[in-house]
Amino acid sequence: MLQELKENYGHLFENELLHEINKVGTLKEVKEGIKIMDIGQYIRSMPLLISGAIKILREDNNGDELLLYFLEKGDTCAMTLSCCLGNAKSEIRAITELDTKLIMIPIQKMEEWTAKYKSWRNFVFDSYHNRLMEMLTTIDSIAFMKMDERLLKYLRDKINVTKEDVIKNTHQEIAYELHTSRVVVSRLLKTLENQGKIELHRNHIKIISL
Amino acid sequence: MLQELKENYGHLFENELLHEINKVGTLKEVKEGIKIMDIGQYIRSMPLLISGAIKILREDNNGDELLLYFLEKGDTCAMTLSCCLGNAKSEIRAITELDTKLIMIPIQKMEEWTAKYKSWRNFVFDSYHNRLMEMLTTIDSIAFMKMDERLLKYLRDKINVTKEDVIKNTHQEIAYELHTSRVVVSRLLKTLENQGKIELHRNHIKIISL
DNA sequence: GCTATGCAGTAACAAAAGTTACACTGTTAA
DNA sequence: TTAACAGTGTAACTTTTGTTACTGCATAGC
Numbered sequence: 001m002l003q004e005l006k007e008n009y010g011h012l013f014e015n016e017l018l019h020e021i022n023k024v025g026t027l028k029e030v031k032e033g034i035k036i037m038d039i040g041q042y043i044r045s046m047p048l049l050i051s052g053a054i055k056i057l058r059e060d061n062n063g064d065e066l067l068l069y070f071l072e073k074g075d076t077c078a079m080t081l082s083c084c085l086g087n088a089k090s091e092i093r094a095i096t097e098l099d100t101k102l103i104m105i106p107i108q109k110m111e112e113w114t115a116k117y118k119s120w121r122n123f124v125f126d127s128y129h130n131r132l133m134e135m136l137t138t139i140d141s142i143a144f145m146k147m148d149e150r151l152l153k154y155l156r157d158k159i160n161v162t163k164e165d166v167i168k169n170t171h172q173e174i175a176y177e178l179h180t181s182r183v184v185v186s187r188l189l190k191t192l193e194n195q196g197k198i199e200l201h202r203n204h205i206k207i208i209s210l
Numbered sequence: 211m212l213q214e215l216k217e218n219y220g221h222l223f224e225n226e227l228l229h230e231i232n233k234v235g236t237l238k239e240v241k242e243g244i245k246i247m248d249i250g251q252y253i254r255s256m257p258l259l260i261s262g263a264i265k266i267l268r269e270d271n272n273g274d275e276l277l278l279y280f281l282e283k284g285d286t287c288a289m290t291l292s293c294c295l296g297n298a299k300s301e302i303r304a305i306t307e308l309d310t311k312l313i314m315i316p317i318q319k320m321e322e323w324t325a326k327y328k329s330w331r332n333f334v335f336d337s338y339h340n341r342l343m344e345m346l347t348t349i350d351s352i353a354f355m356k357m358d359e360r361l362l363k364y365l366r367d368k369i370n371v372t373k374e375d376v377i378k379n380t381h382q383e384i385a386y387e388l389h390t391s392r393v394v395v396s397r398l399l400k401t402l403e404n405q406g407k408i409e410l411h412r413n414h415i416k417i418i419s420l
Numbered sequence: 421g422c423t424a425t426g427c428a429g430t431a432a433c434a435a436a437a438g439t440t441a442c443a444c445t446g447t448t449a450a
Numbered sequence: 451t452t453a454a455c456a457g458t459g460t461a462a463c464t465t466t467t468g469t470t471a472c473t474g475c476a477t478a479g480c
Contacts, residue, residue, distance in 0.1 A: 060350060064354055066349070081335075082335075091346055114331060115328065118325065121324060129293075132292050132341065132345070136302075143352050144270040144389070147466080170428085172428095179354070182427090183430085183469075187429090190428095200428080200429095202426095357436075382458095392458085393439075393459090393460090396459065410459095412446065412456095413457075
């Protein structure tokens with residue numbers, strides 16, 4: 001684990017902290033599509049992403065979903081940080097988008113390290129900053145953009161995360177994450193296909209140029 | 211200023227920190243309707259709210275606005291915190307909603323106090339937490355609610371902040387903050403009036419029961 | 421092979437929101 | 451006093467999004 005830690009967090013944390021993380025953290029490998037945190041669940045540990053990606057979703061009372069953003073290598077979940085401190089329940093759902101490696105750190109260490117290591121404080125503040133900025137981007141999307149633009153952004157974000165030119169999702173799944181209906185997604189995807197930007201296939205979408 | 215500090219932040223900060231704030235902070239009184247921070251502006255100090263309220267707005271490329279949330283007594287602006295650390299520009303606009311008293315703290319103190327005072331760290335983390343939660347609420351509104359519900363929530367939030375039963379805004383101003391059109395706001399307000407929930411007047415709205 | 425099922429395409433329609441246009445009414449400024 | 455203007459009410463219309471319904475097609479399981 002120390003090897004992976006150094007590769008991904010070596011530039012951020014001093015050696016002493018890296019060794020502390022190595023001592024108390026546990027490496028977890030999670031397959032794609034696994035729910036690793038749900039709304040209302042209590043949070044006992046904090047994840048540091050080593051590889052892969054996690055999608056963060058919000059849900060309303062009716063069970064309607066919305067994709068908020070992705071977490072990637074070097075990220076941590078600011079929502080988790082946030083909830084740790086308040087000893088509160090999770091407000092979001094987290095599902096692995098890819099096969100993912102992460103180091104789980106017991107929340108007790110949080111406060112200790114925040115006092116002890118400046119690099120840890122900076123990391124935590126940076127995480128909060130990044131998440132606030134992502135949330136602003138999300139708000140921009142749903143407040144200011146029409147569904148066709150939002151769909152385009154969705155496709156772009158997706159290939160950015162997966163590093164592939166094929167999106168393996170059904171129209172229904174995309175509809176859930178954008179909080180719209182399958183028919184609307186099919187309609188808009190079809191016009192993108194007519195514009196030569198994508199190719200539609202059963203269960204996957206080939207990206208030509210976005 | 212020390213008096214006001216103790217009243218509003220005495221339960222949060224130890225005496226030593228209160229005195230430090232008193233030493234380096236400057237008390238500012240700002241009239242209602244003043245823009246105290248704009249998008250793209252650099253941030254040099256951090257505000258602690260003593261009284262009044264500030265509304266935080268987001269704007270897109272076309273100049274379209276959206277109200278994100280209000281800051282009140284005891285709050286600080288997590289966006290400011292966030293930008294201080296990154297030495298970045300403001301991503302939001304801040305306008306006083308009421309006559310407002312605040313203490314401005316030079317950003318240099320931020321890091322020093324974060325290392326030195328546990329209570330300050332907790333305050334900063336709490337602020338981040340609160341802001342993330344507000345952002346989630348905002349996302350819930352625009353993603354899951356129809357315009358009529360959003361308008362109702364807007365009116366409720368407004369009277370919560372101002373502690374009055376009269377909202378002194380034109381339909382056009384409300385439309386800007388909800389990012390919709392004046393006609394739509396007039397239409398929805400009229401149905402609320404027909405339901406006996408409000409009374410419409412020129413330049414103000416009387417709240418009956420929401 | 422056949423059938424059940426899930427996925428995608430499409431039409432037709434409904435609802436919500438946005439737009440344009442214009443009338444009316446207080447208020448303000450000349 | 452009168453003209454200009456800002457704020458509001460409302461109708462008519464368009465656009466966008468959501469809904470329902472039905473089709474065909476591919477695949478998995480029998």
